[in-house]
Amino acid sequence: MNTARRQSAIIITGMALLCSVYLLQVKLLEFRSPLLPLAELRYLPDGKYLKAVSLGYEQLVADILWVQAIQVMGERKVSEEAGRWVYRALDAITTLDPHFVRAYDAGATALTTVVVLPEESNRLLEKGIRHNPEEWRLPFLLGFNYYFEFQDDARAAEYMARASRLPGAPRTLAQLAARLYAAAHEPQLAIDLLMNVYERTADDSVRMSLEQRIKEVVVERDLQMLERFIKLYHDREHRFPRRLDDLIGPGYLRELPREPFGGSYLYDSATGTVRSSEMSERLTRLGTRRQK
């Protein structure tokens, strides 16, 4: 065989092998569990054991776990079981690296947004506060959880106030705490709080779910307002308005609120009730927090 022919034979064999490697890799992907990152978290040992075997590279191991955990947290909806494994991973990460503030911060937010595990979220934040008493965001988020998830205004106010005294805390935080002390369960208060969290969140997936939550609260605020005016109309005219437009005028509304999801507010003139075309369920009326 001359050199040229041998070379082309080698090149063709090489190409054929590379193509086969590619095709087989694609085939192997089919066998992978769709929940692979989660499946990996499932076998995760406890943080204190991981610390022993990470041979002084705790931060590095924490970073690798963190990257895997945010793959799961980035999903739109996560099952409760998956959420528990995420909590386990977050607990291991923060045991390995107790000063990993971002893990407490984004992790606790994810535990109340992509899944509903407020107790776990609180536990994570309390651990974070123990190790990082100077970080205002951790007591702030804990206060937020007490307000939104547990309807415990007193404790919410306590943590908000604590956060507002720490370095770097925004000035509005003290006002928020003050308003919470007054325990006025207005939807606007919830919107202010959510906006505050939204503005200091960098994580896109968390921001997206917060945006959703803010819109839900806006719908609730609008519905409460419309109901107030429908009642006022009924008290004055002794009948329900025929259309929502009847509520525009002196002594009533200047204009009808816009549905934030892009839908509309549907009104039933027979019963005087109003609802959003985009949300099947109402948030709890008082305080617009998550229902227990």
Place this chain on the structure above:
Amino acid sequence: MKRMAVIAFNTFKENLRDKILYNLLFFGLLLIGSALLLGTLTMGEQQKIIKDIGLASINVIGLLVAVFVGIGLVSKELEKRTIFTIVSKPVPRYEFLLGRYAGLAFTLFVNVAIMTAGFFGTLLVSQALPDAGLLTAIGLMFMELLLIVAVAIMFSTFTTPTLSATFTLAIYVIGHCTADLHALGEKLHGGLSKWLINGLYYVLPNLACFNVKGAAAYGSPIEMRYVLTSLTYGAVYTAAVILVACMIFQRRDFR
């Protein structure tokens, strides 16, 4: 073919002379020691732990032999100048390389086979039944070792033994993390970086596909189709690496 077989057999004999198989003693002590020590634990746990330790030590010992003998196959000949007596004979260089590879592969096969026998013996003594799943896991492990040997030989055709060992171990570690690379590629929204990451994912060896140790130790079923795909993947990848090694070795100048 005959020349290759001669080189392979000589490689095997050379490995035996180098007392490679002494590692088996260590393996035996580890297994028997853990089986005795764990005797106080409950039956079920003891068996699972013996399975875990057995599979892990077959893998680790095999890996160490594959890397540290693999990198010496070519460099030792260069160092001792015995390569000149071979390449001056009518032996094509690729035959020399393939022969060396086959010799080490056979050494590894004998090594893994003896370890497996010892492993199954320990299982029988501790009243656990060796099952086909364990054999499947060891088979896939052996494919992984064959791939690693090929990588080690490829590096040793153009660089020093120390660097070859470092590179090969690095490839081993990276090969077990390619799933993360794929996940990363999926999260990226197009562009050069996505293309690059995906390219790396397909070019680097996917060693995680040979790892079914967990399923085997728990006795969970392992899909036959998966095993066959993984084995084919390993064989094709190994062939590609050896082809590259032969090409590099063909052009190398010996001084």
